[in-house]
Amino acid sequence: MLDIKITKTTNPKPLPTEDNPLVFGTIFTDHMYVMEYTKGQGWHDPEIMPYQPISLDPSAMVFHYGQEMFEGLKAYKTEDGRILLFRPDKNIERANNSNKRLEIPKIPEDDFLNAIKTLVKVDAAWIPTKPGTSLYIRPFVIATDPFLGVRPSDTYKFIIILSPVGAYYPEGLNPVKIWIEDEYVRAVRGGIGEAKTGGNYVASLAAQIKAHDEGYSQVLWLDGVERKYIEEVGAMNIFFKINGTVVTPMLNGSILPGVTRNTCIQLCKEWGLPVEERRISVDELVEAAKNGTLEEVWGSGTAAVISPVGHLRYENDVFQIADGGIGEVSQKLYDTVTGIQLGKLEDKHGWTVEVK
Amino acid sequence: MLDIKITKTTNPKPLPTEDNPLVFGTIFTDHMYVMEYTKGQGWHDPEIMPYQPISLDPSAMVFHYGQEMFEGLKAYKTEDGRILLFRPDKNIERANNSNKRLEIPKIPEDDFLNAIKTLVKVDAAWIPTKPGTSLYIRPFVIATDPFLGVRPSDTYKFIIILSPVGAYYPEGLNPVKIWIEDEYVRAVRGGIGEAKTGGNYVASLAAQIKAHDEGYSQVLWLDGVERKYIEEVGAMNIFFKINGTVVTPMLNGSILPGVTRNTCIQLCKEWGLPVEERRISVDELVEAAKNGTLEEVWGSGTAAVISPVGHLRYENDVFQIADGGIGEVSQKLYDTVTGIQLGKLEDKHGWTVEVK
Numbered sequence: 001m002l003d004i005k006i007t008k009t010t011n012p013k014p015l016p017t018e019d020n021p022l023v024f025g026t027i028f029t030d031h032m033y034v035m036e037y038t039k040g041q042g043w044h045d046p047e048i049m050p051y052q053p054i055s056l057d058p059s060a061m062v063f064h065y066g067q068e069m070f071e072g073l074k075a076y077k078t079e080d081g082r083i084l085l086f087r088p089d090k091n092i093e094r095a096n097n098s099n100k101r102l103e104i105p106k107i108p109e110d111d112f113l114n115a116i117k118t119l120v121k122v123d124a125a126w127i128p129t130k131p132g133t134s135l136y137i138r139p140f141v142i143a144t145d146p147f148l149g150v151r152p153s154d155t156y157k158f159i160i161i162l163s164p165v166g167a168y169y170p171e172g173l174n175p176v177k178i179w180i181e182d183e184y185v186r187a188v189r190g191g192i193g194e195a196k197t198g199g200n201y202v203a204s205l206a207a208q209i210k211a212h213d214e215g216y217s218q219v220l221w222l223d224g225v226e227r228k229y230i231e232e233v234g235a236m237n238i239f240f241k242i243n244g245t246v247v248t249p250m251l252n253g254s255i256l257p258g259v260t261r262n263t264c265i266q267l268c269k270e271w272g273l274p275v276e277e278r279r280i281s282v283d284e285l286v287e288a289a290k291n292g293t294l295e296e297v298w299g300s301g302t303a304a305v306i307s308p309v310g311h312l313r314y315e316n317d318v319f320q321i322a323d324g325g326i327g328e329v330s331q332k333l334y335d336t337v338t339g340i341q342l343g344k345l346e347d348k349h350g351w352t353v354e355v356k
Numbered sequence: 357m358l359d360i361k362i363t364k365t366t367n368p369k370p371l372p373t374e375d376n377p378l379v380f381g382t383i384f385t386d387h388m389y390v391m392e393y394t395k396g397q398g399w400h401d402p403e404i405m406p407y408q409p410i411s412l413d414p415s416a417m418v419f420h421y422g423q424e425m426f427e428g429l430k431a432y433k434t435e436d437g438r439i440l441l442f443r444p445d446k447n448i449e450r451a452n453n454s455n456k457r458l459e460i461p462k463i464p465e466d467d468f469l470n471a472i473k474t475l476v477k478v479d480a481a482w483i484p485t486k487p488g489t490s491l492y493i494r495p496f497v498i499a500t501d502p503f504l505g506v507r508p509s510d511t512y513k514f515i516i517i518l519s520p521v522g523a524y525y526p527e528g529l530n531p532v533k534i535w536i537e538d539e540y541v542r543a544v545r546g547g548i549g550e551a552k553t554g555g556n557y558v559a560s561l562a563a564q565i566k567a568h569d570e571g572y573s574q575v576l577w578l579d580g581v582e583r584k585y586i587e588e589v590g591a592m593n594i595f596f597k598i599n600g601t602v603v604t605p606m607l608n609g610s611i612l613p614g615v616t617r618n619t620c621i622q623l624c625k626e627w628g629l630p631v632e633e634r635r636i637s638v639d640e641l642v643e644a645a646k647n648g649t650l651e652e653v654w655g656s657g658t659a660a661v662i663s664p665v666g667h668l669r670y671e672n673d674v675f676q677i678a679d680g681g682i683g684e685v686s687q688k689l690y691d692t693v694t695g696i697q698l699g700k701l702e703d704k705h706g707w708t709v710e711v712k
Contacts, residue, residue, distance in 0.1 A: 148492070
C-alpha cells in the first residue's frame, strides 16, 4: 500500500453552521485526495492536499471523450462520536468494475480504502451531526492525456472530494412521484449502463427536465431494446412489492448494481420476504397497480437511502401506490439501514467500517 | 455578434518543421478561444488568449456527469496561399443539435463562425502546407458548475483549440480492415448516439481494443436493438456500393450525421449514381459480399475524408471487398472532396468558406 503524503491547508474555511441547510453537493471540505496514474508506472504519488482547482490542458481527454468514472458513498458520525463508513468495499468493487468497462486502470482496493479513511479523518470536523446529515464522499477518475485521438488515456487522476450534506428528507420520509419514460433511453445491453460514468447521466437530462416540467421528481427508465422492461430510476434502483413478493429488476448489464439495492435484497430475505430479481414489464406493473396487488414501491440509493414512491405515471395514466403514503417495508428498510449506518442498531453483517 | 478580445502570446512556440510527422492531435497552436456562458446572461466575453491550461473546481460537472460536446473540422491552405474552411455551417448546425440533446445552451451561429475564422487567422502560420496536411479545428463545450447534483449546468465554457495534422494516408489512400462488432453497443435509439459527445466515445473503447488486438483498425457498429442493422464506424460513416447502387445507413437518431457523409451523398447523386439512405442489415451485406455484388465499401469522416475498406470481418468470417484495393467511386470521392477543400477544383456548391 502506498504512503499518502499529507499537506494540510494553512487557510481553513469556516465550518458550516448547524442551521445551514447543507444543499447536496455545494459545500466542499478543506482537503482533497489526488493520486496520479502513468502508463508503465501504475498509480503513484497519492497526496492529500488543500482543496484546490484542477489544472488540465484543454486537449485533456476527459473533456472530449468522456473517459471518467465516479462513485458515491457517505461517512456518518455516531452519537458516541465514532465515524462509520457503510460497505465501502462494495463501492470500491463497483468502481473497478466501471473502470474495467471504461478501459481505466484498476485502483488497488487497499489504496482506495486507505485514501477514503485518511481523507475523512483529516476532515473529520466537517462531518455534520444533525439527524439525517452525513459527509458525502465522491471518488472519481478522469483521463488526462493531452491528446485528441480516440483511445484509452495513458494518464489519469484519481481524486476524492468530500461534501457535508443535509438530510434528504428534512421532515422525514416523503413519498415521491415517478415518471415512467417511454421516449428517451438511458442505456442498453452491450453499452455502458452498468458503469458509473458521466455518459449515462448526460443521457438522462432531457427526460429529467420533461418529467420535472410535469411535476415528477424522478424518471423511471425502460430497457432500450423493447422499451417494455423496468430498469432503474435516475439516481436509484427500484423495488416493487406485489402481492407479498418483493420484485426488483435483475442486473442485466444496463442497470447500475446499487450498494443499497444489494442491502435491501439481503434484509428483505432475512425478514422472510420472498425476493425476486427478474425482468418486470411495465405492463405487469400497470396490471398490478390496477388490480390492487401493487402494495409498495420504493427506490434505493446512497443519497436518499430509501425513497418511497407514492405515484407512478406511464403514458397518460397516473397510478397511486396503495394509499400514496409510506409502505411498511419501505419504512422498515429505511429505519434499519440508517440505524446501522448511524451505529444505533447492531451491525450483524459487518457492513460498517470505522474510521479510527 | 460579440466582439472577441484578443490577447496574443508573448512567448510563441516554435512552428513544427516540414519534416515533422504531425501525429494527429498532439501539437497545439499558440492560441485558444474561450467564451463563457452564465445562466441569465447567456454566452459572453469571447476571448482569444495564449494556449493555456483550464483551471476548474474538482466538483465541476464535466468531470462527473459528462455534459460535454465537441466538433471537428479543418482549415486548408491552398497553393495560392488562401485559407479555406469546408462547410463550417454544417459543423455549427450539428454542434447546436448536439447541444440541444445534451441540454447545453445554443451557441449563436455567427459568433461560432467568427470564433473559428478569427482564431484560424491569428494562428494562420500554423497551417501546414505539405500535401494532405491541414489545421484541425476542435471546438468543444464543457459544463463548469461546481455542483454534484444531476441537472444541466448553469455555466459552461466554449473553447476552440487548433492542431496541425499530417496526411491521414502519407502514401496515398490505403484500404483499411473493419471489424463488425456483435457484443458491445455504441448507442441506441432514444439515447445520445446522434450527439457528438464524450459518452459515445468512451463506450467505444472496449470494442476498439478488441478489434485492434485482432488486427482490425476500426469497429463497425450494429444497432443496439436488433444487433442486425449497420450503424457507423467509430470515427466515420459507412457506404456500400452494391450492384451499382450506393447504400448508406439512414439517419435514425443513433448515428452521427456526418458532414462528409452528406457531401458524399450529394456528389454521388450528381454523378448519376443511385443513392439509398436506408436500413441495411449485416445479413444483406454478407450476402452481397458472398455473391459478388458488393463492389465497394468506404468510410467518410473529417479526419481521413474517405477511407476505402478492403476487408470486413463478421463473427468468424472475413470478406474481401472486390480485389481488396481502392474502388473507383472511393477514389473519385477522395479526389473531388480534397480537391475542393484545397481549392484545386471549382467549388460549385459554395462549400468552402475563405478566411480573409
